Amino acid sequence: MTEKRVVRPYGDTTGDGMVQVSFTLPIPHGPRADGAAQQLANKMGIDPAMVVHSKPMGPDFTFFVVYGSVNHVVDLEKVKVVEREYPLLPPTEVNSTVKKLLRRKLVVVGGCIGTDAHTVGIDAILNIKGFAGEKGLEYYRELRVVNLGAQVSVPELVKRARSEKADAVLVSQVVTQRDAHILNTQEMSAAFREAMGDAKPLLIAGGPRFDPLMAGELGVDRVFSRGTTPGEVASYLVHAIKEKKAMVAA
Structure with missing residues (x-):
């Protein structure tokens, strides 16, 4: 099987672009905080974005988990990593x-x-x-x-x-x-x-x-x-x- 050159994230179905991200904002927990998290996710290219979890981190901070779809793709030919060029020995x-x-x-x-x-x-x-x-x-x-x-x-x-x-x-x-x-x-x-x-x-x-x-x-x-x-x-x-x-x- 030929390896794909371009791939997208996988969530519910192949290539649907679904991703999950987490972050913290310096905003008290509540509807305004959820709205801010959704706005940030949209600016990150996640659209539609769903705030699936939010939790207060003390009185002034909120932790979020956001789930949604991105249009970005990954070109595997442009991925640069250091491959292990030696065998693993016992x-x-x-x-x-x-x-x-x-x-x-x-x-x-x-x-x-x-x-x-x-x-x-x-x-x-x-x-x-x-x-x-x-x-x-x-x-x-x-x-x-x-x-x-x-x-x-x-x-x-x-x-x-x-x-x-x-x-x-x-x-x-x-x-x-x-x-x-x-x-x-x-x-x-x-x-x-x-x-x-x-x-x-x-x-x-x-x-x-x-x-x-x-x-x-x-x-x-x-x-x-x-x-x-x-x-x-x-x-x-x-x-x-x-x-x-x-x-x-x-």
Whole structure:
């Protein structure tokens, strides 16, 4: 079957354009608030728009769920994403490949840089307890993990990565006020380039507000966004180290 190039949202019947959106307005709950929500939905291109749920959020705010139809279509040929170009490997295969490639443990240094104190994401990837039913990188026998935790300064990260002879550095950024996640990551990548040049480790950034397409802008080798599992990161590390060794050999 040939894949469709242009698609529309699906609600009750194929291609009917039905969507459901939710938002909050700074208006007390009531008929006026519902009318404002419907007007906003119409301006968003939802027509007709039905306010199917509204709920007060304190005395001055209202939360809405709006259901309706849009005329917009999606051109699949214009969708730009980063496709995974490497296979997902089980831990046993990650371990055996690392052992074969490096003849030593692969060293991973990770942490939250800047003033970011949200370690849930980096811990989900690094700690043995893992995430989404997968154990973290500490579980892998041929990986040595150094988790620096929260609020790590860039100079401290570079110094520790050098002393640990890191093969890869993972940084997590959740705080996003005034694009702090972007600026912090760019500062980090620039510091590694200045300190280590081509000998720098793999630089990997992760966080819910990152777009995987931003790797070049951030100066890192890979960007992982929300929902990433430890197995995806471990498989990427094997893939990237293998490619790096192949380039050196060539």
